[in-house]
Amino acid sequence: MNIQLTDEERMIQKTIRDFARKDLAAVADEANREGTFQDEIYASLAELGFMGITVPEKYGGVDFGTFSLVLTLEEISRVCASTAVAVSVHNSLANHIVLKYGSEEMKEKYLPRMASGEAIGVYALTEPDAGSDVSAIRMSAVKRGDEYILNGSKIFISTGDKAGVIIVIARTDPESKTKGMSAFLVEPDHPGFSVGKVEHKMGLKASSTVELVFEDCRVPAANLIGEEGMGMQIALGSLDGGRIGIASQALGIAQTALDEAVLFGRERKQFGKRLVDFQATRWKIADMATNIDAARLLTYRAARMRDEGLPCTKEASMAKLFTTRIANTAVYDSLQIHGGVGYTEEFKIERFFRDARVTEIYEGTSEIQRLVISKQVLKEYEQMYPA
Amino acid sequence: MGKDVLVFGEIRNGELKKVVKELIAAAAVITGETGGAVDAVLVGAGAEKEASGISGYGLRKIAVVDDDAVADYSSEGYAAVLASLVGEEGYGYVLMGATSMGRDLGPRAAARVDGVMFSDCVEVRIDGGALVARRPVYSGKLFVELTPEGDGPVFISIRPNNIAPAGESGGSSEIAAKPSGVDRAAIRAIVSEIIPLAGGRPDVTEADVIVSGGRAMKEESNFRMLEKLADLFGGAVGASRAAVDAGYAEQPIQVGQTGKVVNPKLYIACGISGAIQHLAGMRTSKVIVAINKDASAPIFEKAHYGIVGDLFEVVPILTEELEKMLQ
Amino acid sequence: MKIIVLLKRVPDTEAKILINQDGNGIREDGVKFIINTYDEYGIEEGLRLKEKVGGDSKVTAVCAGPEESTEVIRTALAMGVDDAVHICDPALAKPSPFTIAEVLAKAISEEGFDIIFCGKQGIDDDMAQTQSILAEKLDIPQVNNATVFELADDLSKAVLNRRIEGGDEKVEASLPVIISCEKGLNDPRYASLPGIMKAKKKEIRVKNLADLGFNEAPSSGRSRVLKWLPMPKGGECKMVEAEETVDAVKELARLLREEAKVV
Numbered sequence: 001m002n003i004q005l006t007d008e009e010r011m012i013q014k015t016i017r018d019f020a021r022k023d024l025a026a027v028a029d030e031a032n033r034e035g036t037f038q039d040e041i042y043a044s045l046a047e048l049g050f051m052g053i054t055v056p057e058k059y060g061g062v063d064f065g066t067f068s069l070v071l072t073l074e075e076i077s078r079v080c081a082s083t084a085v086a087v088s089v090h091n092s093l094a095n096h097i098v099l100k101y102g103s104e105e106m107k108e109k110y111l112p113r114m115a116s117g118e119a120i121g122v123y124a125l126t127e128p129d130a131g132s133d134v135s136a137i138r139m140s141a142v143k144r145g146d147e148y149i150l151n152g153s154k155i156f157i158s159t160g161d162k163a164g165v166i167i168v169i170a171r172t173d174p175e176s177k178t179k180g181m182s183a184f185l186v187e188p189d190h191p192g193f194s195v196g197k198v199e200h201k202m203g204l205k206a207s208s209t210v211e212l213v214f215e216d217c218r219v220p221a222a223n224l225i226g227e228e229g230m231g232m233q234i235a236l237g238s239l240d241g242g243r244i245g246i247a248s249q250a251l252g253i254a255q256t257a258l259d260e261a262v263l264f265g266r267e268r269k270q271f272g273k274r275l276v277d278f279q280a281t282r283w284k285i286a287d288m289a290t291n292i293d294a295a296r297l298l299t300y301r302a303a304r305m306r307d308e309g310l311p312c313t314k315e316a317s318m319a320k321l322f323t324t325r326i327a328n329t330a331v332y333d334s335l336q337i338h339g340g341v342g343y344t345e346e347f348k349i350e351r352f353f354r355d356a357r358v359t360e361i362y363e364g365t366s367e368i369q370r371l372v373i374s375k376q377v378l379k380e381y382e383q384m385y386p387a
Numbered sequence: 388m389g390k391d392v393l394v395f396g397e398i399r400n401g402e403l404k405k406v407v408k409e410l411i412a413a414a415a416v417i418t419g420e421t422g423g424a425v426d427a428v429l430v431g432a433g434a435e436k437e438a439s440g441i442s443g444y445g446l447r448k449i450a451v452v453d454d455d456a457v458a459d460y461s462s463e464g465y466a467a468v469l470a471s472l473v474g475e476e477g478y479g480y481v482l483m484g485a486t487s488m489g490r491d492l493g494p495r496a497a498a499r500v501d502g503v504m505f506s507d508c509v510e511v512r513i514d515g516g517a518l519v520a521r522r523p524v525y526s527g528k529l530f531v532e533l534t535p536e537g538d539g540p541v542f543i544s545i546r547p548n549n550i551a552p553a554g555e556s557g558g559s560s561e562i563a564a565k566p567s568g569v570d571r572a573a574i575r576a577i578v579s580e581i582i583p584l585a586g587g588r589p590d591v592t593e594a595d596v597i598v599s600g601g602r603a604m605k606e607e608s609n610f611r612m613l614e615k616l617a618d619l620f621g622g623a624v625g626a627s628r629a630a631v632d633a634g635y636a637e638q639p640i641q642v643g644q645t646g647k648v649v650n651p652k653l654y655i656a657c658g659i660s661g662a663i664q665h666l667a668g669m670r671t672s673k674v675i676v677a678i679n680k681d682a683s684a685p686i687f688e689k690a691h692y693g694i695v696g697d698l699f700e701v702v703p704i705l706t707e708e709l710e711k712m713l714q
Numbered sequence: 715m716k717i718i719v720l721l722k723r724v725p726d727t728e729a730k731i732l733i734n735q736d737g738n739g740i741r742e743d744g745v746k747f748i749i750n751t752y753d754e755y756g757i758e759e760g761l762r763l764k765e766k767v768g769g770d771s772k773v774t775a776v777c778a779g780p781e782e783s784t785e786v787i788r789t790a791l792a793m794g795v796d797d798a799v800h801i802c803d804p805a806l807a808k809p810s811p812f813t814i815a816e817v818l819a820k821a822i823s824e825e826g827f828d829i830i831f832c833g834k835q836g837i838d839d840d841m842a843q844t845q846s847i848l849a850e851k852l853d854i855p856q857v858n859n860a861t862v863f864e865l866a867d868d869l870s871k872a873v874l875n876r877r878i879e880g881g882d883e884k885v886e887a888s889l890p891v892i893i894s895c896e897k898g899l900n901d902p903r904y905a906s907l908p909g910i911m912k913a914k915k916k917e918i919r920v921k922n923l924a925d926l927g928f929n930e931a932p933s934s935g936r937s938r939v940l941k942w943l944p945m946p947k948g949g950e951c952k953m954v955e956a957e958e959t960v961d962a963v964k965e966l967a968r969l970l971r972e973e974a975k976v977v
Contacts, residue, residue, distance in 0.1 A: 015904045049907025062907040267683045487878035491858045494846035503935040528731040530943040536936040576855035576887035583881040590879035653976040674974045690951045708967035
């Protein structure tokens with residue numbers, strides 16, 4: 001597995017790195033303090049092609065792979081993890097689902113708008129009673145004529161209030177738990193759709209998280225994605241990409257935690273020595289750097305496997321489990337090195353500390369990742385050493 | 388190779404640049420070894436008037452070239468004048484200031500006479516009969532020492548404020564007017580106007596004293612305080628990139644890697660932490676004073692004198708104290 | 715209109731620059747290389763000019779440098795440059811500006827040109843010579859350190875501001891002309907993803923000295939580096955302290971006058 005960057009990938013990395021450090025950095029602090037979504041940033045990212053990274057040229061994308069998306073999310077998250085949320089969901093979930101499961105007609109209708117950034121794609125799965133347990137979804141979809149009528153609500157939907165395209169998983173057959181779900185592409189101007197409660201979160205404040213309400217929401221039958229009953233398959237099939245996306249986000253957060261720790265520790269003196277000259281600091285730096293490298297290897301590997309069409313469910317889960325964990329230890333240690341000032345808004349680490357937390361929760365909690373990984377590992381043993 | 392030195396006496400706005408006397412001093416270092424003479428050429432409006440200002444500074448003769456074709460600076464016209472003088476007199480060395488004019492003119496003139504050029508030098512000397520020029524590279528992160536190979540004349544631009552200026556040595560220099568021999572119609576890039584920067588202060592690259600502000604200045608209007616201090620010395624106000632990016636100051640006064648490289652006698656850094664990019668632009672200043680609230684700011688590692696304190700408190704007191712001294 | 719933009723591959727501005735073990739250059743291991751920052755302004759201005767003039771205008775990048783320069787050339791192509799000439803020859807290792815200018819002059823003449831843009835200096839050697847020597851070799855006017863560029867409607871001349879001490883010179887130059895760019899001229903665009911995708915298909919014509927009709931590296935304006943020296947470390951900073959700020963500042967003023975002798 002080659003995790004070296006190609007020339008092209010290095011160019012992509014340079015563009016997004018320069019953009020993040022210049023344009024995004026100029027607005028990130030304030031956006032996170034004020035809790036505002038940066039429309040101009042998304043417009044610029046779209047103009048540069050970052051809203052259609054994995055979409056084929058014929059639908060207006062640039063046809064680069066998951067690996068390029070990983071580099072993109074990593075660099076964005078080094079500056080503003082909030083911004084990475086929408087970019088990740090849009091590319092690795094919304095674009096991916098339409099591309100993989102949508103009809104040709106749907107692809108032609110929606111992908112160019114999504115790839116150009118005109119329509120931000122969001123993903124609506126979670127419900128009050130269906131978090132990790134996807135099969136508990138209650139939202140109903142009933143076919144009436146050439147429309148489906150959707151009823152129910154979805155919560156914790158990232159960027160839901162900015163959406164141009166909403167991928168919704170709803171129940172078309174109340175009898176069958178897993179086969180009774182279907183996926184729909186909803187537009188915000190479909191009658192009966194509205195944005196509900198806005199969440200006030202601990203972190204990722206420049207990314208909105210909202211409730212989406214569907215009250216007799218009428219969606220054209222043509223907007224059923226795939227076939228009736230494919231909802232679970234579609235939801236599970238997009239998990240790998242989503243998890244690699246969040247691993248990339250956590251990777252960026254962890255890298256900044258280390259960067260800030262070293263830069264701060266080099267300048268700050270106590271007892272006549274620089275902080276980086278204390279062994280206690282050095283050990284933290286060594287652990288952070290090693291963890292980040294290991295996390296990067298796991299994440300890059302999962303991305304390469306996905307680009308090569310190899311099954312990578314276990315690898316994606318491992319990348320997410322490990323990277324989100326070490327991101328949280330990295331921000332913790334970095335803040336500890338900063339000392340008191342790290343607890344103030346004056347220093348970046350305060351924001352990154354808060355932003356890191358949710359990476360262990362969304363797109364499958366760490367507990368779910370362990371379930372996935374252990375199930376896969378046991379299966380492998382089962383094949384190697386049948387009981 | 389010729390042993391005589393020609394000094395290009397740059398004139399801006401009708402006045403001889405301060406660096407010219409520094410060039411004469413540098414030329415004397417060369418002729419001290421080669422045994423040659425030092426001449427100067429003044430080109431453009433004001434040349435005749437200004438020539439008397441350096442007569443007797445150890446110059447053998449001063450050529451004054453001032454006709455219509457060269458009244459205003461042009462790289463083509465002035466390069467032609469230098470080239471013809473080098474051709475006629477066989478100069479081995481041509482010195483000029485590393486100014487916007489010198490940097491524009493030097494390479495073109497050198498190419499015309501098949502010479503070589505060393506830009507932005509901070510030191511020249513003769514070592515074992517050969518010229519050695521020292522110049523910073525990589526934004527001042529390193530120096531190189533170069534020596535010419537071949538027989539062509541050596542053009543050298545020297546950074547202002549680096550070499551003690553020549554003093555009067557008595558006597559006088561022979562001043563002779565000379566036609567430019569340049570056809571005005573043949574000049575293809577013509578200066579139509581000079582648009583001065585707002586404010587009557589010298590450019591940061593030329594000032595002896597620079598007072599610079601960083602992001603800690605908090606707002607544009609607070610730079611007035613720095614101007615007041617700079618004005619005591621007829622100095623310039625500079626700014627760090629952070630201050631420029633924040634909109635507190637304009638880009639032309641930015642000091643650092645992506646701004647100006649400065650070399651004043653006194654550099655006062657107010658609320659500048661000292662990012663490596665900033666240090667690249669001012670590290671060669673003779674005396675650096677740092678005023679910063681943060682005792683661990685890296686600027687103190689490059690500074691000669693430091694005060695840990697609030698610049699809004701320190702700068703007004705310093706201005707008052709220095710004003711008393713200067714009266 | 716035929717627009718040429720010159721490129722140089724240089725160490726990143728943030729790179730740590732150290733003298734190599736042989737003492738004859740810098741350590742390149744671990745150093746990231748980029749397009750010379752000032753050249754990016756030239757690329758941007760060239761692209762804007764093409765967009766403005768339209769028609770069959772074309773922007774060609776010309777880069778003299780080692781094989782590894784391909785990456786910066788591709789970046790320029792991804793920014794929108796149409797095609798590129800890469801002058802690459804082992805005999806051009808550590809060339810003088812005069813040698814490079816002569817080689818560039820040949821390559822550019824073969825391409826044809828109406829206007830040439832480049833950076834005001836390479837941020838490695840900081841010599842700021844090549845463009846003016848090139849102007850002389852091509853027998854065209856030069857405008858260095860441009861901060862404003864406009865082309866007359868009849869395309870016959872360029873009107874520019876060029877940065878000088880304490881202001882700008884307004885310059886009118888007839889075409890063809892070479893323009894070196896100063897920071898502030900424009901805000902260079904990023905290489906977009908569609909641009910990076912299209913760059914794959916664009917042509918880079920690699921030429922060595924023989925292709926350009928040289929038997930050996932042109933030897934005009936030769937010089938030799940005698941040695942590389944590190945920047946001397948500054949002395950210890952004298953921290954002026956006192957219980958009251960006012961006393962510390964008074965002491966500082968005294969030191970500046972009596973010890974440093976700068977007041």
